[in-house]
Amino acid sequence: MMRAPAYHRWLGIELVSAGGGDVEVRLPYREEFCGDEAGTNIHGGIIATLADIAGCFAVISAVGHDVPTVDIRLDYLRMAPPGETLVAKARAVKTGRTIGLADVEIRLGSGRLIAVARATFMTSAPGRETLIERNG
Amino acid sequence: MMRAPAYHRWLGIELVSAGGGDVEVRLPYREEFCGDEAGTNIHGGIIATLADIAGCFAVISAVGHDVPTVDIRLDYLRMAPPGETLVAKARAVKTGRTIGLADVEIRLGSGRLIAVARATFMTSAPGRETLIERNG
């Protein structure tokens, strides 16, 4: 499931562990991730993507089905140097009948914290109503 | 500047207009953007990346130098179907001496609003202090 979407495949996302609302995800470096011409940091959009995926999978691991992202907030603490593998740990803080909340920490391989994120997901069982809401 | 970073080049980001705190950015579709196996939507991480870039460029267009992202919030309103070109319009709501704020709207080519974002950027002139803060 995690590797199937085209964007996950291109990124090279690796699921390290998942279960009961906790997941760990790794993202090895690709040259295309570089965020500035001088080559000093990984693009914030890559970090945002990793946070969204990790938070989503944390909630999925608790509720057992796909959950669309409602909103996400990212706080960037330090730059991530090119070449680094990023490691995201996410935890489902709440999994209600309609809404779930996940916290995510993103670190370098050294353990250095570079970003935190918090995201809300729609946990109501997927079906006709959800599709109408998302597309209507 | 906009096309130089490796990730911007891979994405294919196009700057439509920029000046005085307002920018418009386009992102034509690539097959790698697809966010699920069934092929029903563009990945949220692509939308987050586009919002970050547009907001950042709105503030840059007002202050005249690069600005690191401090934090960003995204709200996903509707799914973006694969194949669609995404259009982001961003506006600098505030550009203070240390902090800038930008609002972003992301739409399909048809004008349909699919996401909104709000992001804070560090506007203090880049230099030794900023680098220490970002890397220290």
Added chain:
Amino acid sequence: MMRAPAYHRWLGIELVSAGGGDVEVRLPYREEFCGDEAGTNIHGGIIATLADIAGCFAVISAVGHDVPTVDIRLDYLRMAPPGETLVAKARAVKTGRTIGLADVEIRLGSGRLIAVARATFMTSAPGRETLIERNG
């Protein structure tokens, strides 16, 4: 409805207009609103409260029933001097079957923008399920 809750009565919230997802709310100054010993600004918590109320009423004016707040983000742009009446204008950006989103601008009487907010509300009809989720 707006004046009934004890906290709304204590604040002295005034509903100026409401309908179709747009509301305007006023908050005249009280001495207890002051946020620092030197008396230079209105407390951020008062501004957050006003934003929450205005956003909530914008969504209520569109869906016709009470909606619990899921999350809110506030950005403080400038200090609000004591003595000022605050004016909040809120607009429902989305009112789906389960989630609604509202944007809020808070200004001084002079029109000066001092804060913006964006909040998510649970729009599913109130009832047993919602109560279980909120209290369970």
Added chain:
Amino acid sequence: MMRAPAYHRWLGIELVSAGGGDVEVRLPYREEFCGDEAGTNIHGGIIATLADIAGCFAVISAVGHDVPTVDIRLDYLRMAPPGETLVAKARAVKTGRTIGLADVEIRLGSGRLIAVARATFMTSAPGRETLIERNG
């Protein structure tokens, strides 16, 4: 410092402990805190205010001077029944030269988690520049 502002005095905020970026703050119940006519919950604006104060004091306890709030996000997990004392624990996640970030958890006396918050503060030493930015 904590009790001096008029709004803190009215609320009845009590500082339990503070130091090195960690604080605990208590807010005993007042009848004016009630958020709905039926009397079923404490107003979200009270919870937002408590989170703002606790996060702010966490950063102050690390940097040693007052810090204006830049932005805050609150996630409401469960309703807080009237009559309950609220307890907020906040931790400074980052205290850079210009920006600080704090995480806040708000619980009932029983330990039940009712809300989480994350806020950005301006940590640059207060002075003429900050005043110009905040008022300019």
